[in-house]
Amino acid sequence: MIESITNYLVGTFQGRVPAELIIFFISLLPVLELRGGMIAAKLLGVGLLKAFVICYLGNILPIPFILLFIRRIFRFLRKSEKLGALVDKIEMRSMKKRDKVLKYKQWGLLMFVAIPLPGTGGWTGALLAALLDIRIKKSLPIIALGVFIADLIMAIVSYGLLGAVIG
Secondary structure (H helix, E strand, O other), X not given: OHHHXXXXXXXXXXXXXXXXXXXXXXXXXOOOHHHHHHHHHHHOOOOHHHHHHHHHHHHHOXXXXXXXXXXXHHHHHOOOHHHHHHHHHHXXXXXXXXXXXXXXXXXXXXXXXXXXXXXXOHHXXXXXXHHOOOOHHHHHHHHHHHHHXXXXXXXXXXXXXXXXXXX
């Protein structure tokens, strides 16, 4: 799914918008995050180091805002019947993952963000940290490190460096 959406966005904006901006925008988006950004960077022929930095910055930018404001935003959205139901669904989906985070504490949050699988990442990690009342002072550095590790993993996978690392 991430690859399909990324391919669509690259195809739509390639040639009209600078490649770096496409990568940054994709890395900002929930669900796609830097997983989609690194795929887009490779498709657009952007160098590894440049792609790594752009994807990291794009993915990390919304995290402090999520940590600081998501509970207030959710409270506001709950005033609407339809949006309230969506907020409840998002919260329930995120809270299903809380046991692993609570069990392993900071390590759980780090691994949750760092392993680039569907349903994990900076956005969900920040949402989970906010819902679990993990203070921003503690959660932001952990999430930032997790995003960095996820970026490393995606760089290895997207740029075909897996053979160089393993072999």
